[in-house]
């Protein structure tokens with residue numbers, strides 16, 4: 070992902086020396102107003118590329134900030150004239166019409182007014198001044214109260230997501246102050262220099278700050294630091310969240326940066342702009358404008374976003390163009406759109422693209438289904454196999470893939486504009502929404518009718534909920550929802566419980582992100598920085614004791630900083646690491662197969678699979694599945710068989726070291742098992758374990774390091790890819806397969822030799838130890 074910027078050759082604002090005050094604000098996604106010390110208010114039309122002078126302000130008005138009155142999306146459109154607030158160095162703010170007429174000027178502060186911001190519903194305006202005061206005004210500009218008064222200038226203010234708190238700067242400190250006088254104030258030292266800009270996103274509730282110490286930081290709304298940037302060469306003079314809270318932009322001297330919400334930087338631009346003093350995103354999040362110290366206004370839009378699903382990789386190459394690449398055969402298709410792409414989603418064999426005016430649904434790449442959108446600001450697309458959900462400022466809409474509107478759930482106090490993928494979930498039959506007004510509550514709707522489920526009583530957890538996810542398979546009566554709460558505990562519960570109080574069972578702790586598999590009710594998540602797969606989470610409802618045995622915990626030591634699960638499709642988990650890179654992890658196909666057998670009551674096949682796979686966690690899953698289905702014979706075998714089978718298997722091992730390592734493997738301690746093999750000098754066995762678990766990179770790494778069995782790894786890898794009809798894309802494997810010849814006969818012979826060597830050595834040891842004991 071990166072920013073594509075554009076800058077006119079000459080600035081339209083008249084430059085005197087170096088400007089300190091220049092600001093921008095969008096009216097629509099294609100129209101921007103800017104004003105600066107030259108007293109001009111300019112309008113920029115991006116469709117016609119024209120810049121026009123709206124008005125020349127009186128000589129005494131030096132503007133410092135401008136903010137448009139919020140468009141009241143969703144709520145019935147009042148006949149509200151479009152106005153903006155303009156603050157100025159003479160201590161006044163001015164309510165100004167779109168035509169540039171000053172409707173009202175209000176004396177607000179001593180010295181300059183440095184910032185003016187409307188709250189989300191436009192019922193209040195806040196101003197901050199050089200005099201250290203913060204004041205709240207009515208919509209028409211009547212003073213309501215002075216919220217704070219301090220000794221130093223307030224450079225920047227922002228509203229909290231619910232417009233019930235404000236955030237402002239106080240030297241090196243940040244302060245969050247609730248409007249309610251008795252509520253608690255949070256204050257903390259945030260930077261080593263004066264803080265110049267703050268922003269607070271209403272979707273993710275995260276805070277940005279930047280200042281003279283040349284750093285920008287990301288905070289949660291309790292003041293906990295989530296990210297601190299390296300020091301830039303110049304002060305951070307501006308920053309701004311994109312409306313959906315997925316990315317933000319940072320401005321500094323000749324510098325524009327695009328960052329992910331976790332703080333790491335996607336892209337750095339070095340435009341010739343001087344300091345970027347103010348940044349603003351259009352409401353649809355597609356365009357960014359920056360007001361620059363050299364009188365320029367810089368425009369930028371985000372390109373090179375990627376979407377991946379199975380063998381397709383889609384890239385937004387231009388504003389209206391996507392490239393689809395099939396990695397199986399490298400075939401490339403280009404998709405062209407009439408308007409700018411705002412949001413897209415690729416899953417369940419469909420690509421859904423929302424542009425500023427239309428929605429496109431692709432099943433193949435030639436003939437999309439196209440329908441018009443009411444609002445041009447789709448902020449979220451979610452997909453289930455049967456249908457998809459569009460969220461815009463006004464509401465939520467379920468559509469079939471044929472483009473038919475199916476339902477549109479509504480609830481009191483709905484604020485669709487602040488929903489994101491963590492707070493809404495969709496399945497074939499259900500829509501779940503975490504309630505913003507009480508974050509312990511999850512609202513549940515029938516996806517087909519849009520009506521509240523069952524008796525209409527929502528689900529209430531004992532803690533605030535951070536993330537929800539509905540499982541995707543099985544009958545609707547069994548639909549379950551996983552939730553992560555404020556304590557980072559993971560819970561599972563059913564959504565259709567027919568009047569009974571639902572059982573909300575804990576299935577994990579320290580969980581930071583999760584995703585259900587698309588084809589079976591298997592859940593994966595990051596638990597304590599390790600990728601954990603809950604092969605059969607519902608087992609918690611039948612036999613809680615079995616739950617820990619049904620987990621697969623993958624070594625997370627190779628992950629860098631806070632990985633996030635993006636999706637879990639088929640056997641592939643896609644994760645994004647803290648530095649933005651994608652990593653993939655594969656899960657064995659057996660658990661999904663077991664789910665399939667259980668659903669179709671093929672218990673003999675299930676038993677055979679467990680015998681074949683020799684994996685204790687599968688036996689535990691089967692025991693739970695059979696119990697849940699009252700399939701007692703199978704359950705009995707599943708509880709007992711693994712022990713017998715396991716003892717026999719251990720008995721068959723060529724040496725004691727091998728049985729020990731396999732015991733570790735059975736209890737899920739893959740890393741420890743590998744270490745046990747290595748310590749016993751059983752290099753091939755350590756490599757083979759990784760091959761068996763499809764830990765390809767690790768297998769190759771070991772083989773290369775110990776200069777043995779590289780051909781074995783390559784041979785098994787080739788067989789694996791062939792089986793799944795895939796081509797090699799891993800660079801390291803491509804590199805090694807060039808110089809190495811794969812000869813299965815030779816490999817088999819080598820493996821035989823390794824095993825007989827191990828047997829011989831074990832025999833030698835036991836001879837030696839019996840000799841020793843005879844002495």
Ligand SMILES: *[C@@H]1O[C@H](CO)[C@@H](O)[C@H](O)[C@H]1NC(C)=O
Pocket residue numbers: 454455497541542543544545
């Ligand atoms: C979901 O809907 C799709 C399409 O109608 C269907 O093929 C699939 O079986 C459904 N899945 C479940 C679990 O109901």
Ligand SMILES: *[C@@H]1O[C@H](CO)[C@@H](O)[C@H](O)[C@H]1NC(C)=O
Pocket residue numbers: 826829830833
């Ligand atoms: C086992 O002992 C025999 C005879 O002492 C020796 O030749 C052989 O190398 C030993 N094998 C291993 C694997 O240690």
